[in-house]
Amino acid sequence: MSIPTITPGIVYHNAPTAIEWLGRAFGFQERTVIPGDNDTILHAHLTPGNGGVMLRSAEACPFPHLCKSPRELGAWAEIIVYVADPDSHRQHAVAARAEIVTPIEDKP
Template identity: 30%
Template sequence: MAIDNTPMLVPHLVVGDAAAALDFYAQAFGAEEMARIPGPDGKLMHAAMRINGAMLFLNDDFPEFNDGKSSTPTALGGTPVTIHLHGPDVDGRFQRALDAGATVVNPLEDQFWGDRYGIVRDPFGHHWSLAESVRDVDMAEIMAQMGGAG
């Protein structure tokens, strides 16, 4: 493997079943698997995929390497992070995620800032917002909608 030090920022998800997560993300979001590295017990130590042209890492939960604590969203009682996917055909992409097993957190609706936007929870507890820009909105209108000064 060639050395590559290209600067990047890569979200890294911890899940309860990384192999199932890879399958889900392929079905729900069109993820392209790049790498899968199993550990000695069959759990995935590392996996990489590409969604919307961006890299995403994930691995199975390994409490033994985290002070004995699970770090999945389910174990933590939720997630403070939302992964955002922006692009065309948000209605189709939102439905595709639901058909693959995601659940609605916020329904897909036209928003005052000009996007059609909604949030789903994947079967592993991670939140994904999906959006498509549907109209141009200037900052004064956004601020007025938010009750701020324009």
């Protein structure tokens, strides 16, 4: 497995549920999950193929004034995953209740 040169980090409220859903909807595999107190996640590393994403519970952040979810900031985050069969992947994600906000399109 090659190591990606960049790995995004995301803050979630209810991170255990997010980890389960990302696996079910998009096939992310748990590489590392370090639980915290009160059903929080101190650190998690999930991999879709040879990429990765780090995540943690907003409630377990050591710097609460810095750890805000995109929803709290009035923003959004985007993670792009390359897959062999985008149409099947989209159908699987929609079945897991993913909200598709842009259409699939071929790009060079």
